[in-house]
Amino acid sequence: MKDHRGVALIVASALFMQNLDSAVLATALPAMARDLNEDPARLGAAITSYLVALTVFIPFSAWIADRFGAKRVFMLAILVFVASSILCGRAQGLGELVAFRVLQGVGGAMMVPVGRLLLLREVPKKDMLSAMAWLTMPALLGPVTGPPLGGVLTDLFSWRAVFWINVPIGLVGLVLVAWRIPHVPPARPGPPDVVGLALTGGALALLMFGLETVGRHVVPGWMSWSGLVCGGAMGWLAIRHCRRAPSPAVDLGLFRIATFRDPAVAGSLFRTGAGAVPFLIPLMLQIGFGMSATQSGFVSFATALGAFAMKPLVRPLLRRTGFRTALMANGVLAAAGVAALALVTPAWPAAAIFLLLAAGGLARSLQFTALNTLAFADVPPERMSRATALYGTLQQLSPALGVVLATATLEVSQALAGRDALLPVDFSLGFVVAALVVVLAVPLHARLPADAGAEVSGHRG
Template identity: 85%
Template sequence: MTQARDHRSIALIVASALFMQNLDSAVLATALPSMARDLNEDPARLGAAITSYLVALTVFIPFSSWIADRFGAKRVFMLAILTFVFASVLCGRSQGLGELIAFRILQGLGGAMMVPVGRLLLLREIPKKDMLSAMAWLTMPALLGPVTGPPVGGFLTDLFSWRAVFWINVPIGLIGFLLVAWKIPHVAPTKPGPPDLVGLGLTGAALALVMFGLETVGRHVVPGGLSWAGLALGLVTGGFAIRHCRRVARPALDLSLFSIATFRDPAVAGSIFRSGAGAVPFLIPVMLQIGFGMSASQSGLVSFATALGAFAMKPLVRPLLKRTGFRGALMANGVVAALGIAALSLIGPSWPSIAIFVLLAAGGLARSLQFTALNTLAFAEVPTERMSAATALYGTLQQLTPALGVVLATTTLEVSSAMAGRVDLLPVDFSRGFLVAAAVVLLSVPLHARLAADAGEEVSGHRR
């Protein structure tokens, strides 16, 4: 009983960091149109404020497992919280898009050390049979960030300015820091050996170059040839990174984890799903404010329905997975999630807010089940001694794919408006964005068929 309470308390404290990160992302999406007006930038270009943070997360996460082993997970976790808070203050003082992106990258460095290391604190010692319950305790409080983020972001933006959405991280982060110092036991450092600096350099360069190319291509931010050169060089560098990581004893990213079927499926099929689903949190507030003319606070009150639906699903995840198993749930619910995103293309300015609210909440239910199932299955059969490497690799993929989702959304919006020969965004552009996102989500469904019927049964409790 004491052990169960320990797992719960650690999960809840780690969730405070997830809450801060998720709140930050949710309030920022709601404040983007106001930021665009204040900084005199196009709203689609402000997507760089989101993707720069996510790319920084992706680039630095592979280093997090080595740092946690070398200096102690608790110590690294506390330092990461302080870095995130300090960078948030700087973001709130930004005077232009360049400054904002630079400070968001610093914020991403803090997040890269904060979230995967916090998850590692929980997963290293938890028995497999308690994993699904512990992951629910971990994710349910963290979902309060997306639930409260849109309305909080809207009201802060309307009452003060968009800068206040970053300052809200200061009290939350300091409270989380004190709880970690007080409640989480010390984790002794180990001797992990020298870091794979070559692998880290190649991986980071590849991710940064690919995301630079995707974020700038066709937007006239830099010469067009430079964008395509970045993409090509990033892909080539990525090839060298993969080759290197397969050959060294302690690689920056342990690609041998893909030999574990229950890790490979969430990593591959889950990445495709998250890329499509990651477009939705960006599209919704921008559509409601720019396409439908709502204020930031009105948009927040409507769009937080998505996270509210996700929060409501969490108590249902365990009985559903016990009944269907991971494979059945991921395949059937993947189709439902894709249909839910496609249904958003039907929304128009004449729709009553309550109808939009209900549709968003229903979609949040389906996507929440999929996310929880994927994130739990990924670690269901990973040996304890490889958990550090697994959290680093999976965390890298988990953070890269929402960035791809934002790029997918902004690219679709710009292509749609350019094809019509205009610059401003209309509701039809957002409809096309939701349809493209739904198609990407649907692509992930057939891949789950490769899972065994009893995949992850020790965690789900499902028996054929």
């Protein structure tokens, strides 16, 4: 691919829209809770429902992209995402909002992994790190601009405006895709593994339903536990089926590739702990510290600003240290950055909170980029579509688990103290639990070979 930078930037418009959507929504959650007369912790369902839909439908993306052509599917996915954003902005209750967020997740499930596939299918390994950097740098503008933009839109208009901002961005992205990205002809992937897709999607949906509702009195307790038990049973059947099927919905053989297995397994732990942070920070600043949505947004965006500043440094750092050393050492720093947020109190000046969030964003950005690049370093081209689908599923499931982890920690802390309202100490406990999950991933990276991903990083020991 001669113009991998141009294609990466165009595909990144979809990532920008998705990341902007998540960032502005987190800032607007307290206002949404007030307007919809819901508990702020329960509004986490607006985030997890979208992430669950992503997780359930991403496995379909590999077969659909091969069957109908990646460019065509990518454009349709953008249209679905934009249309469902309009519906989310018109929701009149939590039930409607969750339903429209699920539809939005269907669009995102096809949009992000298929867009990544358009790039990775053709880029040479020596250019992969550069391509991934170009892909993710514009996408990081979403988290950078999202919190302050979400705060301003919420305070000036209403929380509904945070969904409508996707409309002009999506339409511009759609025009650029049609204009600049070359046509990808459909292939003949054969019939889809309907049994595998049904088992996988059903297992993920039931497990996330159980985790999201257990102990929270949203539905009867037996329904939550039934979801967990049935989801676990379907998951076991899905693994058994995919091991035996000649062309499975989920290619479990990818886990035999060490450089894919580590970002998939250890990376999922890291993303779960790190995924709790963007949910906890706006709630802590607004509910715990009494900031407005605008104030919270301008402080929160420091995390993404630090992440954006790290991107130009990733390539020289990985060339010097290699993937294994970088993931282990930086994993400890990332965990320390999350744990340090537990020390923040309302007495801290906003500038000090800003600097702490920016430092944490630096470490987490390096970890995300290293994991996302290493995952595809040794995947054969003929298995790339399945690899992007499987990795994308894990990549979206982890933040959903992070939000569930955060909401559960807040509610348990509040219940144990016998209080009706959240206090700063509850958020401190949430950050400690998240940091413990992040640091659990570090020992797993030690199993990587010393030269893992050397062809991509340029590190030769």
